[in-house]
Amino acid sequence: xxxxxxxxxxxxxxxxxxxxxxxxxxxxxxxxxxxxxxxxxxxxxxxxxxxxxxxxxxxxxxxxxxxxxxxxxxxxxxxxxxxxxxxxxxxxxxxxxxxxxxxxxxxxxxxxxxxxxxxxxxxxxxxxxxxxxxxxxxxxxxxxxxxxxxxxxxxxxxxxxxxxxxxxxxxxxxxxxxxxxxxxxxxxxxxxxxxxxxxxxxxxxxxxxxxxxxxxxxxxxxxxxxxxxxxxxxxxxxxxxxxxxxxxxxxxxxxxxxxxxxxxxxxxxxxxxxxxxxxxxxxxxxxxxxxxxxxxxxxxxxxxxxxxxxxxxxxxxxx
Amino acid sequence: xxxxxxxxxxxxxxxxxxxxxxxxxxxxxxxxxxxxxxxxxxxxxxxxxxxxxxxxxxxxxxxxxxxxxxxxxxxxxxxxxxxxxxxxxxxxxxxxxxxxxxxxxxxxxxxxxxxxxxxxxxxxxxxxxxxxxxxxxxxxxxxxxxxxxxxxxxxxxxxxxxxxxxxxxxxxxxxxxxxxxxxxxxxxxxxxxxxxxxxxxxxxxxxxxxxxxxxxxxxxxxxxxxxxxxxxxx
Numbered sequence: 001x002x003x004x005x006x007x008x009x010x011x012x013x014x015x016x017x018x019x020x021x022x023x024x025x026x027x028x029x030x031x032x033x034x035x036x037x038x039x040x041x042x043x044x045x046x047x048x049x050x051x052x053x054x055x056x057x058x059x060x061x062x063x064x065x066x067x068x069x070x071x072x073x074x075x076x077x078x079x080x081x082x083x084x085x086x087x088x089x090x091x092x093x094x095x096x097x098x099x100x101x102x103x104x105x106x107x108x109x110x111x112x113x114x115x116x117x118x119x120x121x122x123x124x125x126x127x128x129x130x131x132x133x134x135x136x137x138x139x140x141x142x143x144x145x146x147x148x149x150x151x152x153x154x155x156x157x158x159x160x161x162x163x164x165x166x167x168x169x170x171x172x173x174x175x176x177x178x179x180x181x182x183x184x185x186x187x188x189x190x191x192x193x194x195x196x197x198x199x200x201x202x203x204x205x206x207x208x209x210x211x212x213x214x215x216x217x218x219x220x221x222x223x224x225x226x227x228x229x230x231x232x233x234x235x236x237x238x239x240x241x242x243x244x245x246x247x248x249x250x251x252x253x254x255x256x257x258x259x260x261x262x263x264x265x266x267x268x269x270x271x272x273x274x275x276x277x278x279x280x281x282x283x284x285x286x287x288x289x290x291x292x293x294x295x296x297x298x299x300x301x302x303x304x305x306x307x308x309x310x311x312x313x314x315x316x317x318x319x
Numbered sequence: 320x321x322x323x324x325x326x327x328x329x330x331x332x333x334x335x336x337x338x339x340x341x342x343x344x345x346x347x348x349x350x351x352x353x354x355x356x357x358x359x360x361x362x363x364x365x366x367x368x369x370x371x372x373x374x375x376x377x378x379x380x381x382x383x384x385x386x387x388x389x390x391x392x393x394x395x396x397x398x399x400x401x402x403x404x405x406x407x408x409x410x411x412x413x414x415x416x417x418x419x420x421x422x423x424x425x426x427x428x429x430x431x432x433x434x435x436x437x438x439x440x441x442x443x444x445x446x447x448x449x450x451x452x453x454x455x456x457x458x459x460x461x462x463x464x465x466x467x468x469x470x471x472x473x474x475x476x477x478x479x480x481x482x483x484x485x486x487x488x489x490x491x492x493x494x495x496x497x498x499x500x501x502x503x504x505x506x507x508x509x510x511x512x513x514x515x516x517x518x519x520x521x522x523x524x525x526x527x528x529x530x531x532x533x534x535x536x537x538x539x540x541x542x543x544x545x546x547x548x549x550x551x552x553x
Contacts, residue, residue, distance in 0.1 A: 011375075015381070044372040047372060062367075063363070063365055070342040071343070074340035096402075102443065106430075106433040113432075134379060136432075137379065147386075152390065154393070160385065162384070163381070165388055176341055178371055178378055181370065181373075183370075185369075186353055187352055189358075190356035190358065231494055259492075259513075262495060263518045273335055282472035286469070288469055293468075297470045308521040312517050
């Protein structure tokens with residue numbers, strides 16, 4: 001029933017409403033930025049389908065559009081938009097009832113995910129089978145918006161205006177996670193990972209198991225910091241260092257090594273601006289004056305945890 | 320082995336060191352890596368486009384914005400602040416440690432989507448943390464206010480990262496299992512997930528300790544200020 005592309009269309013509508021508001025405010029660069037993005041969300045699946053049948057031009061156009069997005073972000077968007085003002089408040093003081101729609105999003109999402117196997121229309125499942133969580137999230141967001149309109153007694157257009165205000169606050173940081181994921185793919189396709197693994201393997205004394213373990217753990221943290229994603233680092237370093245050297249040569253336990261290696265990578269995620277959705281987007285969402293403020297708050301935890309994780313690795317993988 | 324694609328990594332490091340716009344840095348790094356690997360421009364653009372479109376799920380948090388925006392406009396943050404200010408025993412450290420514990424447990428059960436920076440931190444946790452800190456120290460400096468908010472976001476990240484890895488159906492565990500299986504090591508997901516438990520406990524202890532220490536530092540800093548504030552008021 002509900003397919004993933006419908007959810008993308010919904011996002012495209014929200015982005016499109018921001019375009020209209022920016023056009024009316026004569027903020028041309030902002031309007032162009034969100035318009036490009038709205039088009040990519042609305043037509044994305046058609047573009048990918050065309051590429052599968054050999055039509056590569058639309059996909060190349062999207063690639064060029066991504067470059068334009070980056071240029072607009074760097075030179076077009078101003079941080080202090082005049083449109084980013086909260087509207088005037090009504091007299092209503094809804095009190096604790098305000099918490100309700102906010103809690104509705106997570107509770108409904110979780111509930112829908114759990115109930116998904118039973119939610120069907122005839123023979124078709126209500127939520128997209130491979131992306132149940134996203135389908136549940138989209139449905140929960142739609143329902144909670146209705147609830148929020150009722151609780152606050154605002155008009156429907158206010159929802160779009162508030163959406164624009166928050167989008168404007170976050171700005172290009174909202175798009176950075178997508179761009180970083182794309183960069184990860186480009187790095188993977190161009191063999192960056194293998195090159196790093198080869199370099200690391202070439203410099204460590206392979207007969208020393210602590211040196212190998214340190215190379216793996218540090219490599220996971222460092223490569224995760226560079227790629228912004230432990231999932232991208234894991235196959236490269238586990239294939240390049242952990243399996244041949246630690247499991248093959250020194251007899252390490254693969255289950256513990258893989259699990260703790262991934263966690264070493266997570267320590268790197270806490271330290272890097274490349275993990276934009278966890279580190280830069282919240283700084284923008286909370287309107288912090290320094291984009292790296294969240295990373296700074298995480299540094300001591302990440303370093304101490306890396307050390308503890310490394311000791312655990314040594315104790316658990318060489319039992 | 321062609322080492323030239325590593326140029327892309329260099330671009331990333333230099334770009335962030337020079338504080339250039341991250342969007343620009345990332346696109347430049349991708350182009351540098353692709354050109355260094357000898358990809359034709361058409362293939363490179365196509366790869367960039369396909370990768371970008373395939374990661375659209377990362378922007379779907381915008382679906383929460385209308386709700387959060389409406390509630391904020393109606394005073395959600397102020398209400399959350401007023402509510403916490405009325406709860407006498409709720410200190411900053413207690414609030415954040417409780418969130419850390421609860422969120423980590425929920426993530427271990429697979430309920431990762433119950434929280435998030437857009438859904439819970441901006442509308443609820445950050446204003447509550449601010450209010451809790453403010454009760455201990457009414458004259459909270461702007462820099463300290465920012466530190467409190469950043470710490471709230473950091474708490475969300477630590478809880479999430481070191482909770483979800485214990486859940487067996489989580490992507491990371493399945494990725495580890497699939498990768499090892501492809502290399503001839505077949506394991507149950509549970510055998511992998513359980514090894515994340517000791518680090519999860521360590522993450523809780525380390526971050527909770529930091530939260531308590533942060534609160535102590537705020538209070539210590541508050542004392543001279545409090546005296547000055549009282550003088551100004553009289």
